[in-house]
Amino acid sequence: MSTKTRLKTSAMIASLAAEGQATTSAPFGHALVEAAAANNRIVGMTADLGKYTDLQVFAQAYPERYYQMGMAEQLLMSAGAGMAREGFIPFVTTYGVFASRRAYDFICLAIAEEKLNVKIVCALPGLTTGYGPSHQATEDMAIFRGMPNLTIVDPCDAVDIEQATHAMAAHDGPVYLRLLRGMVPRVLDRFPDYRFEIGRARRLMDGEDALIISSGLMTMRAIEAADALAERGIRVGVLHSPTIKPLDARTILDEIKRDPQRPVYVAENHSVIGGLGESVASLLMNSGVHPEFHQIGLPDEFLDAGALPTLHDRYGISTQAMVKTLASRISLTHAS
Amino acid sequence: MHLAATTAIAPADISALRQRAYRIRRHALRMGEVQGQGYVGQALGIADVLAVSYFRAMNLRADDPEWEERDRFLLSIGHYAIALYAALIEAGVISESEVENYGSDDSMLPMSGMAAYTPGMEITGGSLGHGLGIGVGMALGLKRKRSRSRIFNLLSDGELNEGSTWEAAASAAHWKLDNIIAIVDVNDQQADDKSSSVLGYEPIADKWTAFGWTALRVDGNDLSALVDAFDTAQGPADGKPRVIICDTLMGCGVPLLENRDKTHFIRVDEDEWRVALEQLDDTYANQPSAEGSDHP
Numbered sequence: 001m002s003t004k005t006r007l008k009t010s011a012m013i014a015s016l017a018a019e020g021q022a023t024t025s026a027p028f029g030h031a032l033v034e035a036a037a038a039n040n041r042i043v044g045m046t047a048d049l050g051k052y053t054d055l056q057v058f059a060q061a062y063p064e065r066y067y068q069m070g071m072a073e074q075l076l077m078s079a080g081a082g083m084a085r086e087g088f089i090p091f092v093t094t095y096g097v098f099a100s101r102r103a104y105d106f107i108c109l110a111i112a113e114e115k116l117n118v119k120i121v122c123a124l125p126g127l128t129t130g131y132g133p134s135h136q137a138t139e140d141m142a143i144f145r146g147m148p149n150l151t152i153v154d155p156c157d158a159v160d161i162e163q164a165t166h167a168m169a170a171h172d173g174p175v176y177l178r179l180l181r182g183m184v185p186r187v188l189d190r191f192p193d194y195r196f197e198i199g200r201a202r203r204l205m206d207g208e209d210a211l212i213i214s215s216g217l218m219t220m221r222a223i224e225a226a227d228a229l230a231e232r233g234i235r236v237g238v239l240h241s242p243t244i245k246p247l248d249a250r251t252i253l254d255e256i257k258r259d260p261q262r263p264v265y266v267a268e269n270h271s272v273i274g275g276l277g278e279s280v281a282s283l284l285m286n287s288g289v290h291p292e293f294h295q296i297g298l299p300d301e302f303l304d305a306g307a308l309p310t311l312h313d314r315y316g317i318s319t320q321a322m323v324k325t326l327a328s329r330i331s332l333t334h335a336s
Numbered sequence: 337m338h339l340a341a342t343t344a345i346a347p348a349d350i351s352a353l354r355q356r357a358y359r360i361r362r363h364a365l366r367m368g369e370v371q372g373q374g375y376v377g378q379a380l381g382i383a384d385v386l387a388v389s390y391f392r393a394m395n396l397r398a399d400d401p402e403w404e405e406r407d408r409f410l411l412s413i414g415h416y417a418i419a420l421y422a423a424l425i426e427a428g429v430i431s432e433s434e435v436e437n438y439g440s441d442d443s444m445l446p447m448s449g450m451a452a453y454t455p456g457m458e459i460t461g462g463s464l465g466h467g468l469g470i471g472v473g474m475a476l477g478l479k480r481k482r483s484r485s486r487i488f489n490l491l492s493d494g495e496l497n498e499g500s501t502w503e504a505a506a507s508a509a510h511w512k513l514d515n516i517i518a519i520v521d522v523n524d525q526q527a528d529d530k531s532s533s534v535l536g537y538e539p540i541a542d543k544w545t546a547f548g549w550t551a552l553r554v555d556g557n558d559l560s561a562l563v564d565a566f567d568t569a570q571g572p573a574d575g576k577p578r579v580i581i582c583d584t585l586m587g588c589g590v591p592l593l594e595n596r597d598k599t600h601f602i603r604v605d606e607d608e609w610r611v612a613l614e615q616l617d618d619t620y621a622n623q624p625s626a627e628g629s630d631h632p
Binding site: 043067069070072074075078081084088105113 | 450451452458459460462463465466468469470471472473474475476477478480481499500503504506507510
């Protein structure tokens with residue numbers, strides 16, 4: 001009989017935190033409560049996923065500013081547009097799959113076309129549930145990137161989410177945020193100068209052997225991978241680009257041009273089609289900058305169900321998988 | 337329906353509304369003539385509803401279309417823009433000279449209604465099934481602000497095909513949004529065919545009632561009946577949203593178009609625009625008073 005721990009399919013509330021990792025509970029919900037204390041135009045709306053998007057924290061603090069709209073995402077988005085038309089700042093929540101696949105037309109025409117001040121906050125981005133394709137928003141950024149006027153934010157951790165929530169509240173216009181919810185790791189505390197700003201990428205680590213440009217939880221992975229590779233004498237830089245659109249073209253180009261010989265790895269918790277990787281690729285092509293270029297992301301497939309650690313390994317977005325990918329390529333380069 | 341009409345209707349009021357409806361029809365035909373096309377069948381059909389909405393029911397300021405205390409008119413059905421422009425011209429929100437620019441490049445009157453282009457156009461319509469949901473959000477926002485303004489949302493029978501309309505209908509009743517008055521234009525015509533053939537819509541009133549609305553159904557080209565319905569629908573707050581289902585005749589007021597085979601986009605040949613305008617003038621010249629039929 002095997003003594004190996006049997007990994008189970010993660011339920012909706014699977015945490016991304018490693019054992020012993022510092023976490024914050026419901027960073028979005030608590031940050032929204034803070035923002036709402038300072039701005040009485042903020043309201044919360046959800047489509048039967050208040051508990052699962054951490055909006056419940058807001059609902060408990062401000063029950064009279066909370067709107068349960070029922071399991072009706074098309075209504076959620078159009079009613080959010082209506083609220084914004086009347087001068088409020090609605091934070092509307094559901095899962096990324098439902099916002100992007102089911103409610104697209106309503107976000108596009110009712111919200112984005114009119115530049116309305118609706119903040120669309122969606123849980124389960126990319127591969128953050130093992131529940132299968134019905135809940136895995138692996139192509140949400142690809143769907144939304146073509147929508148004019150919509151800002152797209154893919155935060156790394158609890159620090160990013162807290163700061164992004166305040167930034168979204170202060171920003172005039174529609175925003176889509178890929179939410180990590182529940183017990184969310186805190187990793188950006190390690191970089192005291194770090195500040196989230198819409199439209200800004202930040203260098204977190206420097207290294208001459210390779211550059212990782214990443215967003216979302218893949219920035220956590222990139223930092224862990226860079227630490228692990230440093231122990232083997234491989235120096236990897238990490239540029240965190242939490243705003244996918246508008247992309248911080250200047251910072252990304254400056255960082256790459258600083259050392260054009262460094263291979264570039266773009267890492268994202270999203271399909272390799274249509275997300276950060278292709279955004280950076282088109283930026284580089286349009287700018288005539290041609291470094292060695294690789295993507296680390298999810299394949300163009302409907303993904304398996306299963307336990308998240310298994311799936312992250314299987315699809316190459318676990319820290320170990322990244323270390324393996326980078327170490328083999330970089331040592332090959334060094335050897336040649 | 338349980339609401340009682342509050343105001344008696346004076347014949348002079350009907351006569352004045354009749355003149356408004358006539359001029360709305362005329363503005364719409366003129367725009368059609370300028371562009372050589374347009375959804376004039378729908379515009380002629382809905383003109384009486386717009387006359388009662390804009391000149392009896394709603395609170396507006398022609399010189400301040402964004403006046404905070406105005407009633408909001410949401411045109412879900414963007415292709416009816418030609419009709420709403422005609423009403424906004426008649427209301428003095430848009431200059432009548434804009435008729436000459438209808439549908440032209442850089443015009444404030446594009447063929448499909450969009451909020452950014454036109455004063456008094458509250459939302460961007462055209463992708464059907466959006467208006468009532470936006471109306472729910474605005475009505476919730478108005479209640480938050482303790483505003484007495486109301487939402488009027490013009491939908492079509494075809495738009496009832498869209499599931500999102502019914503998401504919004506359920507929500508309006510759930511939130512007790514008695515500050516919404518929906519208007520459904522039933523002309524039994526949508527893009528491919530008669531609406532009743534594309535996707536049967538009856539019993540419309542029973543459906544809205546079952547969703548928790550107060551539903552009224554009237555002849556949408558009978559001004560007296562419309563006034564009665566709109567007055568009734570504006571009755572005291574009772575926690576229920578209201579819908580006025582209006583059966584209308586496409587092309588109403590212009591025999592040439594009333595009698596033409598009905599399609600979503602009624603063909604009008606180049607030499608027929610003048611004929612249509614003359615027929616409209618005749619219709620109103622022949623029935624000048626409110627004493628006879630209310631039909632144009």
